[in-house]
Amino acid sequence: MVDATVSKRAIPNNPAADARQATAVVNVDAASDAMLQQYRDFASEVTCGAAQHPDWVESWAFTRSTEILFLSLNLSGQTVLMMPLEVVRQRGCRIARAIGGNHANGNFPAIAPERGHNLTPQVMKRVLADVHRLRPDLDLVLIERQTASIDGVSNPFAQLASVLSANIGLALHLGCGFDAILDRIGRKRRLKKHRSQTRKLEAAGGFRRIEAQSDAEVERLVAAFLQQKAERFEKLGIHNVFADMQPFLSALFSRAQSAEKPAFLLHGLEVAGTIRAVTGASVVGERIICEFGSIAEDDLSHASPGDFLFYLNIEDAARQGFKTYDFSVGDEAYKRGWCDIETEQFDTIAPLTLRGRAYALALQAVVSAKRRIKANARLMTVLKRLRRGAANAQAKSPSPADSADD
Template sequence: MVDAVVSKQPTLNKRAIVSDSVVPLARVDAVTEATLQRYRDFTSDTTCGAAQHPDWVDAWARTRSTEILFLSLELTGRTVLMMPLEVVRQKGCRVARAIGGNHANGNFSPILPGQAHLLSADVVAAMLKGLRRARPDIDLVLIERQTASIDGVANPFASVINVPSANIGLALDLSCGFEAVLDRIGRKRRLKKHRSQTRKLEAAGGFRRIEAKTPDEVERLVAEFLSQKADRFQRLGIRNVFADMQPFLTTLFNQAQNSPAPTFLLHGLEVGGIIRAVTGSSVVGDRLICEFGSIVEDELVHASPGDFLFFLNIEDAVRQGFKTYDFSVGDEGYKRAWCDIEMQQFDTIAPLTLKGRVYALALQGVIGAKRRIKANDRLWALLKRLRRGTASARSDASSSDGSSTDGSGDGD
């Protein structure tokens, strides 16, 4: 563990109520069994993003090869914030980013209850300076897809260098009950569609919604999800970002079962003995977040098994008392069919070195360009068609020479 005391007193703004004698202490700890337990103890009374939950952090630490560290802020002898980060190489820079990379959405650091008002822009900046002193080899701190607040607590990283994320998030208000949800999205049309789907699925051998609660069920649903996702990405010409995620996902959902109220939930729709759709969700406060989903694109795709599973998941979320069903980041038609809330997340890009400042400018340009492309429906649709065409040509070429396509492609 390395302590880095910031000697210069920060000038605190109106958001901070702290005496002039307080010196922020940035603490940087490597991942060990002891620090994992310390982090679990610290988060026991806090609200945090799904990727900052100790189950996620523990599973990532045990199944990934990246370096992990904990960046903590201490004030008046107490730890008031802890942020787990992984150190990776990007474009020649050493970057400390939120654990999980592109798989982590709605990032939010655990904060000691009642202490958020102390975390002014100056205090957060002092913490980052402490990281720079402790780890001069790190060029940039990058925390993408952050939510602005959780349970009324503002995200302190919103006060430092940030830009709007490339993708918006979509969610559904459940606070008035499932009947109100149906009224908002068109009750008659939605129920007619659901009855039609039910008949088709019953005719295909019957259906059941599965919630994974045993290691065998977790292994089955994770394997089906990864297979379905690999096929989908290959069809779209997108690099398969889940290709090496089996150990992490299996560990995460198995570990979640140790709690009487699991934070991470895995559901599947079985039709005629075959898993046709899978969703993985997280629980953050009174919010149920769909972190990922997949479907089998076979003879039953016309019955929309994914949409059918969402219907059952949302209905069950209302029954359990959740106030929001969050479809996470990404603007897709199947999400729009349900959602009535748009959310803009943000990315923190905090350079610590000259090399980091150059990379930060490039990142801001790339994120801005993606955001503009995705905001233009015609341009985004054209790009997706071109990508599918490229994937099809690659598949044809592989078939003609006897080799197999690996499903990789350019990411978005």
């Protein structure tokens, strides 16, 4: 799977430092079966983000080729924090980033809640200094799209150099119950639309909502999602970031089936025997988070199967007692139709070398520019129109093979 464990440790340099600093030990360990088990033992009992859940980390480690590291901090002999990272190369820099890259949202390290208050700015700066000492080949630590807190536990990386992420997040309160949600968003209009969709789907051959509970169901829904996403991205002229994600997604949702309370859920809307919409979600505390979704671009798209599936998902989440339904990052009209919570995530961009410092400045500029553009609705509309136009032009232009046959 991965290399045998290579453990590096930083010990206090100044015995006269205060007790909290003097007893801090930082480790950077390469992934191995033993290290993955150690991480599972710790993270399963503490607070962490969805992309830091052991199921996510193990699925990523077994299906990707990147170097995996585990950053850990021990205070007074007890593990307080662990953060899985992957090493990637970008523009000549070696970067230790959150596992999952752009697919990971709401990042949050595994933290022992009862000792989280010890993670002061001084301790976190010490962690970065020790990472540089242990891995001088790394230029930058990059942890994007982080959430500020989970279940009352604060994210200690917020105390380091950070910027607001380019995208906002949207969510809705569920604690009041589904009836109260309908009252808030317009019960009469929403129920009228839902009844109309129901009639269309029943006339098309009937429907059912599927929650994957076997490997076969996982494979079927993952395959449908990837096909739908590929067709959608091609139509919009967007690079397909899911093109190589089948092994990871299949491993993740299959692995989750073995848990009494799965941390990752896969749902689909089947109409007349065909999957018309798919959503993948994570569970973090009392929050259910929609990590991705897709719809089929076919003869039933007029019935809005994706919107219909979200209605069923949100209704079910409220019935199960979740407090929040989170649509994750991205500002879209279909999310606004449900949501009453707007959140911001942040990126930690921590350079370790001169090369990393130069790249960090460039990253900060890019994030700031993206944020300004996405905050301008008119500019975003123009950009989307230009992108669709470019995609249509490319689709209509003959390929080299077609030209050769003329």
